[in-house]
Amino acid sequence: MSAPIVHGGGVTEAAARFGGRFEDWLDLSTGINPRPVELPPVPQQAWHRLPDKLTIDGARAAAASYYRTDGIQPLPVPGTQSVIQLLPRLVPTGRRVAVFGPTYGEYARVLAAAGFAVDRVERAEDLGVDHGLAVVVNPNNPTGRAFQPAGILAMAATMAANGGVLVVDEAFGDLEPDFSVAGQVGAHDNLIVFRSFGKFFGLAGLRLGFVVAADTVLDAFREWLGPWAVSGPALVISKALMSGDTQAIAAGILERRAGLDAVLDEAGLKRIGGTGLFVLVEHADAHALHRHLCEAQILTRKFDYDSRWLRIGLAPDAEGDRRLADALRRGDALRPGDALRPGEC
Template sequence: MSAPIAHGGGITAAAAAFGGRPEDWLDLSTGINPCPVALPDIPARVWHRLPDRHLVDAARRAARDYYGSGEILPLPVPGTQSVIQLLPRLMAGSSVAAMTDSRVAVVSPTYGEYTRAFAAAGFAVDAVGDIAAIGEEHRLAVVVNPNNPDGRAWPAKMLIALHDRMKSQNGLLVVDEAFGDADPALSLAARAEELSNLVIFRSFGKFFGLAGLRLGFAIAEGDILDRFEEWLGPWSVSGPALSLADSLLRQDVSAIRRRIDERSSGLHGVLTGAGLRIAGGTTLFTVVADSRASDIYTHLCRHHILVRKFDYARDWLRFGLAPDPAADRRLGEALQRFER
């Protein structure tokens, strides 16, 4: 069994190591909107009953309209991590070459669970630096767009060309758009009907600030979604999650985008004011490159501020958004105390 991947979060462990109560820490280690949306009313029956089909269908229609996926009704899933785990099973059961002959390309560095899931299932995984390095030997390719953690983005036309190339070699393209809500122009959802060898994953909790809901959506042609639904089993997504999706995906989200943009500007001001070099990111997180990254990380932990460090890029730190200007000032003051 492979070792677990260190993700963002982990305030409990950080507080155990550096002191303080978890609730008093400033968690900047994730790429989640720190200003969660106001929750609409959830009818009492939704809590009382198992999630019936009408709740699923309503959430799927709302997601179709929100993502612009045409005739495709996106499948609600209990967090996109749940379907990442199913990709090896999808590949093994598809018309692609036998598992022993199949290679997977993951444009890297990126979210580590893709490589982990395929490697654990026995697939050969190639970490490639760009989509141009995806070759004829690959039967599935993963592109996170925009990418986590460096924020690289590929235009839709480039990914469509990659899809067509993958299809010509009997392969699948998986595009993870977990951070795509803030820049809808990057999304392939509106083209999904005509791209039969494409699977798109969308996160719900990051943009709406409701990561604890554990909700995402998969967009693909019907047979792939049917298999995902079968493998996930009945009632895989809770009734309250479905009800919230139906309500929130139908609302005007422009105010959410403006708030995220404001918080992102605040973070950039703090980081540049502290003399840190911004190396990438999206509106939901920023990556800085600094040879003192490990020392800065420890220094911030001592001030009960958690950011994300990386074992594969030891000069990187990823900063998520702070919830308000007061938290920006708290971060800025801690960075100013760092001994250079």
């Protein structure tokens, strides 16, 4: 297995290196709603007993309505990462894999570790007859690139003609429902859609996602994951929240995104991409800027494959915006040159 990827959210490691208490750090390294929603009541039975069919079916029905799946009942899974680990089982032996990148690194890592040749592609025209599986994150992390549904469905048709499967990761799709192809899966047996629950609702620790796919694919994932893969409380919480009014949640996220944009523009940082939950900025030495912010106990997300990029997530409130703005103004924060060594904050 290849070396693990360093993801966002490593505040304890950053605090150990740069000092300060965990709770004093401002974590802008993730693409998660910084204002977690209020949890609905969870019956004691959900904690006491294994999840039964009624509980599972209730969450699936709520997900079908929320994700507008046109009758398909999405499969609850313990986070999208759990099914990324299963993707090698869907690729025929001897076929290559295409991943639209740069993107979330676990796709290429898991598939390469399983022995498949992975091609990083950028255009639909790059999909070839050798590709048994293709992955596109839409909207993309970290660039925010988004394909229109017609383009995604054309990719699915290309893959189907070659006997291949298209996986569409819509982890950041809650704020962009018109980009989703979850409602088109019924007409494309080779199309698989992953949805993340925790990012939009600010509950990443719940470890919950949903898969929208043909029954044969869902049955395979269910068997591979085994019984009771998702906890009863997670199912109860997801049903309640997806059945409720999410407009206020979306408005709160967009208000926080506007606050971040204002800070970055004032600092003169170039915004080159992003989604409602994060911004990708370009700077001559983003690693040096990353270090400076760590010294101010603010964690952002740097990239080993591009030293000019920094991904910055949303602060929970205006005070967090002011703290970021103050750190960017302070001293020579934007002076290039002091790049971090691999593995540092």
